[in-house]
Amino acid sequence: MSIPSPRNDWILMAVFTAAVLAMPVWLAPIGAAYPDLLQKFAIFGIFAIGFNILFGLTGYLSFGHAAFLGVGSYAAVWSFKLLTMNVLPAVLFGTVLAGLFAVLIGFVSLRRSGIYFSILTLAFAQMSYNLAYSVLTPITNGETGLQLTLQDPRVIDNAISAPGEGLPWTELFGIKMSGYPGFYFCAVMLIIAFFISLRIFRSPFGMMLLAIKSNQTRMSYTGFNTRPYLLVAFVISGMYAGLAGSLLAVTDPLAGAERMQWTASGEVVLMTILGGVGTLVGPMLGAGIIKYFENIFSAYNDQILHGIFAALPDGIEAVVVAVTGLFVGEGWHLTLGALFMIIVIFLPGGLVEGARRIKSFFVRRSLRRHGIRTDQPVTRV
């Protein structure tokens, strides 16, 4: 990463925007360019970027962010059911409601720090999950998940025109929000979310959060009350999760309780660490990789493997297929686990650190070739 400067930030923004919008092109060779997965990349990118605002800047590790994702989804689906199939109110409600929910949880959880904070958030998320799963069944429809039905009131839509035959689509002023239009809607949201995150990282508020991360006690002694800053960061991050949750509902109008399960909270932690905690693009990368594994690797079966290794001699092919078969299909968790261990052990800063190391290796080599001494480590190039 280059030295932060307004100019470099604009370049970063431009590159990021182009990369996100062109995803259908450059992801095609690896078989990831289909609308559903592209939508997931964008949505979980938002989720991870938001999580990183809390975890990357303040160092507070929340283990309950999936609760906000779920709240966002439920709010969005209810907006589709009660008001209109237009996605804007759904996104708005999802984000705002998740924000309110974050105020409540954050207010209590942020009284503690470190592992106690993590456990408190985990407890709240698990509580929300169980509420959604059984106690609040009239609102959430339990394990079956909340779905649209023909009998929904949809007051705004039905006031404008008579309901058609079959279930309606989520739409943005007539544009169907599934397939590629849905992806572009999510992509625009992702770009906005990334921009806001960038501004927060560069703002005095972001500095304040970083200062809390490096030494909260010192901050208190210099007379700062850190809790409001933490709460704001927590709520922003919760709203990002709510936005991601409502986008999940926008692209597929169904909300299930499993979105709030602790595994979903753990997933976003993995994404952030895999990509690089506290970096701008890291969480997005991590989200992409995990979703790619989940959707593509899990679909490999023996038939496909036999096709890939068909060129090998028969005996060897069977062995190769048997061994690789362990790591794909239902074994995709194993591959992901191994990758995660390698990253954490060798690249504690995540993939972004890996990229930085490669870059500095080449820079150093070219400097050496030009006869420049490189005793001092080249950082920040």
Next chain:
Amino acid sequence: MTKRDSDNPQGFSRRQALKLGAVSTVAVGAPAFFTRNAWAENFRNDPGNASSVTFGFNVPQTGPYADEGADELRAYKLAVKHLNGEGDGGMLNTMTPKHLKGNGVLGKKVVYVTGDTQTKSDAARASAKRMMEKDGVIMISGGSSSGVAVAVQGLAQEMGVIFMCGLTHSNDTTGKDKKRYGFRHFFNAYMSGRALGPVLKEEYGNQRQAYHLTADYTWGWTQEESIKNTTEELGWKTTATVRTPVGAGDFSQYITPVLNSGADVLILNHYGKDMINSLTQAVQFGLRDKQVNGKNFEIIVPLFSRLMAQGAGDNIKGILGTTNWNWSLQDDASKAFVKSFGQEYGAPPSQAAQTCYVQALLYANACEMAGTFYPPEVIKALEGFKFDGMGNGPTEYRAADHQCFKDVLVVRGNENPSSQFDLLKVVKIVPRSQVEYDPKIFGGDLGPYKV
């Protein structure tokens, strides 16, 4: 303008602005290039002139229903083999009326893709979407949970891809959540209740107190309701109905209260690993050795499968339940299927395997009947289709709710199994007429043919 730019490091130079503009144009324009072909086809994933057609098999490979999922996948692979004219043909030899020729479907070779539903609605829909959008499947089949079936069926209707439900037993699947693009061969909770009723009365009398433990989702709810209605008609009382989370693992906290509730029958509305765990724990807690109200304490598992019986071991001996199909049936179709499945995998098929195998064949057969893969025509061919020679005797796909009607088996855990697979004994074959009902009682709306 340029002058001001050099003063203002935040602004763009003209060159930068032009570059950015060019890049964005390419980026925004690109998808139009990729989606252009979409206009050429008149239905989703039309195989057109391709030499093969792709089926999508979406089964649980992880989670509480993973055993059923693994067996379903085996059955699908076998079905594809038989459709392509490989192997011994299995039920293709017994099916009537049959339009399949053993050369694929409509002359196209059948290939397949697989996915993991994880027994979660979200994951199942993501996996199904991948099949529809990326792999270009013409139909999707599978699933071992009604929650998943209802979720994927909704998606199938939206996307216009036919979904042949795998193992799903909830009344909702072809009741209030029924869809034009969803079809179910498996029986449902209402039929289980109807079939079990007379046998329960015969075995346990009409003065019983029942306690329900129910898996907390659509299937559990409807099964609890159906069984409760049946037993209350017999004169039984319902002491309590308790909901338990799917995949709970430990049921001891739910079983302890049963001991002192005054109930003398425990009804386990559980399936898969949940049922194995709850039944094993109930037996360990000594429920079956107890005497309550002067009667032996009994346990009933309304939906039974051989895979579960295998997992629960000795605990299932003597326990009553219903099943869609059992490999010990002696009709030609069942024998042919068991033989070719056994040759392939070295074990007899489960009821999940049978229903999935039959579903794949029925879909392929309907395409041959319709002469096209165009979904509305295939749907019309399946609606009201009457067939035989698929292991369940004469069967009909009812047009009004896409539910198959056929005989239901009441089974009992075998006291003296002759092999490790001989775990269920058929007590009674309940004829179709006794389990039939008016489609209107569950409500719901199939929706349009064309989407």
